[in-house]
Amino acid sequence: GTDFAAIGGDGTGSNNIARWWAKGSISTNNEYVSLVGNSDAISTGLAPSGVQDNPGYYIRCIRDDDYEGWNGDPDFLSDKFVTFSYRFKFDDNEYSLVAPFSQAAYVPQQDGYFFEGDEEKAFSSTIVNFMQNYINNVVLNIPLPSGSINEDYKVTDIDILMKESDGLVFKVIETIPVDSNFDITYTPRTTTTTAIGTVTNTKIITTDLNNGILPGYLLYEINGVALNPPVMVISVELNSTTTPPQYEITIAGSATYNDGDTFSWSYNPVPVYEYNYQSL
Known part of the structure; x- marks a missing residue:
């Protein structure tokens, strides 16, 4: 129940690999469940009990003492104050350059509260045992400068770094390769683009991709006229042979537009993780 944290997912499973760790009927051996592709889209019936009732992907944040469903060391962070x-x-x-480090991934056991008998134990031993770290699994969200960092910024890899409070150097704990299919997480946002050409089509041509547009964005207005319902972006491709380079936005429907029309887009994301997060 409460040891799961919902991290979103639109339930479509479109080329995504969704994983959560579960017990009981979902996974009798306490192993993570991996669902891939449209045919295995996650539904509310598969979600672990005790979490919000909507399709999504779930990842374990706190490990039960008897849980053996992933290959991390549950005691690795118990005596450490690490930042990422x-x-x-x-x-x-x-x-x-290295980005600013996060706050320390630390929550004391018992949330730092003294329960019955704890004060006497601390007085007699001079040790507060429950001040060890309760965190044993960390999910990191990295905001990116655009939806196509491989093409726009020539980024090939993202290094995940960790530094201990008493350490002099940071460590590279994971290197994530970046390609055109790399899934990212955006905060809610809106943006606009200007059309090139006059057509009725499922593809929109533009040169200005302010704030980045990626699959999942919704086209909700053309020149201030609302679309009902909004139309979702399926793909975004860069044509670098033109001057200036043009973007071809494929939408899940047809739109009629004239040269110079302004498109308004919105994005209310739920994080989608293609990468297989495992515990430290």
Whole structure:
């Protein structure tokens, strides 16, 4: 129940790999469930009990003492105060500066509360045992500068970094390769683009992709006229042979537009993780 955290997912399973860790009827061996593709889209009936009742992907944040469903060491963080960061690697093998580190991934056991008998134990032993770290699994969200960092910024890899409070150096704990199918998480946002050409089509041509547009965005207005219902973006492709480069946005429906029309887009994301998060 409460040891699961909902991290979203639209339930369509479109080329995504969704994983959660579950007990009982979902996974008798306490192993994670991996659902891939449209045919295995996650439904509310599969969601672990005790979490919000909507389609989505779930990831375990707190591990039960008897849980053996992933290969992480549940005691690794118990005596550590660690912070996390990231950096980009570019196609010329150069690295970006390291981003600011996160706050320490630390929550004391018992949430720091003294329960009955704890004060006497601490007085006699001079040790407060429950001040060990309760966190044993960390999910990191990295905001990216665009929806196509491979093409727009020539990023080939993202290094996930960790630094211990008493450590002098940071460690690279994971390197995530970036390609055109890399799934990312955006905060809610709106943006606009300007059309090139006059057509009725399922493809929209533009040169200005402000704030980045990625699959999942909704086209909700053309020149201030609302579309009902809004139309979802299926794909975004860059044509670098033109000057300036043009973007071809494929939508799940047909739109009629004239040269210079303004498209208004919105995005209310639920995080989708293609990467297989495993515990430290």
